Amino acid sequence: MSTLNRVKQFVLILLSCAPALVSAQDKEFINPSQSSGDGPPFSGAVMAGDTLYLSGMLGLENGQVPDTPEEEARLILEQFKATLEEADMTMDDLVSVTIYCSDVSHYAAFNSVYRTYFSDYFPARAFIGSGALLFDARFEMQGIAVK
Numbered sequence: 001m002s003t004l005n006r007v008k009q010f011v012l013i014l015l016s017c018a019p020a021l022v023s024a025q026d027k028e029f030i031n032p033s034q035s036s037g038d039g040p041p042f043s044g045a046v047m048a049g050d051t052l053y054l055s056g057m058l059g060l061e062n063g064q065v066p067d068t069p070e071e072e073a074r075l076i077l078e079q080f081k082a083t084l085e086e087a088d089m090t091m092d093d094l095v096s097v098t099i100y101c102s103d104v105s106h107y108a109a110f111n112s113v114y115r116t117y118f119s120d121y122f123p124a125r126a127f128i129g130s131g132a133l134l135f136d137a138r139f140e141m142q143g144i145a146v147k
Contacts, residue, residue: 030045097126098143
């Protein structure tokens with residue numbers, strides 16, 4: 001590898017670290033909660049540079065777990081889609097997703113819905129058997145998207 005190619009590779013590595021170098025003024029909060037309030041102690045998503053970090057989301061309907069795992073998966077994915085749209089992004093901008101699942105027997109049900117939300121390649125993903133989730137949800141999903 002030539003010296004020029006090594007320099008280019010080094011610059012690309014540095015640029016991939018850029019979100020960590022973003023100042024507080026360069027952050028945009030989506031569905032934020034204030035630390036002084038009594039809302040949930042997190043923001044729905046935070047845009048840092050061109051990277052959007054999406055908090056874990058549940059697929060509840062009026063505070064209740066839907067009857068089927070497919071409906072619950074659809075509700076989570078719709079929340080993700082809406083949050084991404086607020087940041088002028090799409091599901092295809094997701095680069096990494098983590099799904100926590102209270103019972104991995106729901107894996108196929110989740111995937112049957114998940115597949116329908118992408119038009120190109122799927123993001124990197126982990127599907128983790130987690131045990132009990134808040135509000136007895138089956139799934140919780142968090143992700144990272146890049147413009």
